[in-house]
Amino acid sequence: MTRQSISLTRPNDEWLKAQVDSEEYTSKSEVVNDLIRKAREVEAIRKKLIEAEESGFSERLPDQIRADAxxxxKNAAKI
Incomplete structure (x- = not known):
């Protein structure tokens, strides 16, 4: 695992400490890593939403879309 040194504002440091004190996390590093994971998930979802929006409208009926989904x-579960 790579070690990094970062500077935090007092409110951010206090918030991180509160997360650890609440015993939801065991360290500030764990909190930061979880925040980064969540940000990456949001970024991936945002990318997919943009791609979907740019793909245009479908001519398929809702029942056809549901059946395809x-x-x-079902195919993904087999893999």
Whole structure:
């Protein structure tokens, strides 16, 4: 694991300490890593939403879309 040194404002440092004090996390590093993971998830979701928006409108009916989605989920479960 890579070690980093960062500077924090007092409110951010106090917030991190409060997260550890609440025993939800065991260290400030764990809090920061969790925040980064969540930010990466949000970024991935945002990217997918933009791609979907840019792909345009579908001519398929809602029932067709649901059937395709169910088929994709079924195939993904087999893998």
């Amino acid at each position: 169910k088929a994709r989920l």
